Amino acid sequence: MLSTEMSQLELFDREVLRATDVRGPEYGHPLDNFSRVALVKKAVASCPHDAIRHALEMIGVKMCRLATSPHHMDSVVDIAGYARTIVMIIDEERLRHGKNT
Secondary structure, eight states: OOTTSOOHHHHHHHHHHHHHHHHHHHHOOHHHHHHHHHHHHHHHTTOSOHHHHHHHHHHHHHHHHHHHOTTOHHHHHHHHHHHHHHHHHHHHHHHHHTOOO
């Protein structure tokens, strides 16, 4: 390897640092954002359906990001997408189990 080439680890580290630096202002400091997300996860922990609970948790992650940056349209679209996946799960379970209701 030439001395001017970056190792995979160096490239990885550079990208990770860039990602956290770029997303920081959008999502807030991880301590604050992750603390809010943990509260949301507690709120949906009683959902008895593993896959739907995961979708609800992901909606919560996006909600917490929007609390810091309410105009971040990617998170708004993601919330709609995760809500749609809940309906997809319900439909697929009905299909797999032969239920019509």
